[in-house]
Amino acid sequence: MNIQPLFDYIRNHVTLTSEEETFLASKVSYRKYLKGQFVVQQGDVCKYESFVISGCTKTYYVDTEGQEHIVMFSVEEWWTADLGSFITQTPADYNIQCIENTELIMISSDDIEELYIKIPKLERFFRRVIERALAASQKRIIRSFSMSAKDRFLYFREKYPQIEQRIPQYMIASYLGITKEFLSKIKSQIILEQ
Template sequence: MNAQPLLNYINKYISLTEEETLFLISKVTFRKYLKGQYIVQQGDICKKQCFIISGCTKTFYMDAGGQEHIVLFAIEDWWTSDMGSFITQAPADFNVQCIENTELIQITYEDNEEILREIPKLERFFRKIVESAYAASQKRIIRSFSLTAKEQYLFFKEQYPTIEQRVPQYMIASYLGITKEFFSKIKSQLAIEE
């Protein structure tokens, strides 16, 4: 089992002892998914938090009319799950699906609690990660209220330049909260402007 990417990621911010590292490794599992497979489905209980080693996922909500609304993309070195379902162990509102073949490290709810209880500096580290995810989410709400779709797209390109290359355009439209047709129009307008 190759936990090295997770350890590298953690060691960028804090240092774990040999013993802590071994304990962490003993609690996590490695898993591969193929493109198209679901990590979590709406209605399931989200049992695991996932750290992506390679690949790409989308987290989306399927509304009553069958339309997908993407909240989040995740790539290498990101965490993904349905946080709401994971923490309450209630049925998920979101789907998490692989949009590339994806390798990841999974941690169950119980193991996560145990790891963080045993290693307080990891608990501290994760608190801070969630704090910044929350802050980013609040900023995203504001952008969706105060920017036009075109402005939001330019922001997205700038903030996630690599994701735009990796995922189909209609998913970017979904992430921006617009239709693929309107997204297409925006892109052609921008192409004319320069």
Template sequence: MKIQPLLNYIGQHVTLTKEEEAILESKVSYRKYLKGQFVVQQGDVCKYECFVVSGCTKTYYVDDEGQEHIVMFSVEDWWTSDIGSFITQTPADFNIQCLENTELIMFSYDEIETLYAEIPKLERFFRRIIEKALVASQKRIIRSFSLSAKDRFLYFRNQYPKIEQRIPQYMIASYLGITKEFLSKIKSQLILEQ
């Protein structure tokens, strides 16, 4: 199992002993997904908290009119999950779909509770991850109300510096809450300003 990227990431926050690393490795699963496959679909219960080893996913909601609303992209060393569904074990509000062939290290709901008991510092680690995610989500809500579409796009470029070439423009537009035509105008304007 390719667990080293996860261990490197965890090591930035907490220090695990070799024994704890072995316990962790025994409790997680590793899975490869093909481009287009779903990690979770709206209405299903999200059974895993996932760490992206390689690839790219999008998290999105489909409204009653069939319109797709992208709320997040996840690339290497990022996490992906419908966290509300995972924590409450109730039907997911979001779809998580692979935009590229993707490799994930997956923590099941049951195993994560076991890990917390066996390696208490992992509970602190995951608390920090969830806190960061909550703060990022709240700041995104504020940006969507307070920034112009152009400034939201510039922030997106800064937040996801390596992703713009990896995903279609219409998905970036969906994430920003604008049309792909308007995104095209913003990009043209930015080129003229250089």
């Protein structure tokens, strides 16, 4: 199990002693998922907060009409979970599905609580991770209300170039809240403007 990418990521925010790293290593698990497999399914309890070592996931919900609404993608060095379900240990509102073969380092709800107690700086670290996720989510809501579909796409392309090349266009359209046909029109318009 290679958890070095997690240690490297944490090291950018807090410094752990070798004893703390050893304890953390004893509280995480490693899992490989194939493209198409679910990490969490709507209605199940999200038991893990997961750090992406390699691959890509999408977080989405399915409405009563069966329509898929993507709210997030996660790639290397990003976290993924249905946070509401993970924190409250209640049924998940979201599905998390692998778009590519994916490797995750996973920390259970019980183990994360034990880590907070034994290594208080990890509680500070995870608070920062969650604060940044909340801030990004709030900014995304504002962009959804205030920007045109074209501007949302241009923002997505600029902010996440490593994602745009890896996922199908219909998923980008779902994330932007538009149809894939409308996304094609936007892309054609951008090409004509260049």
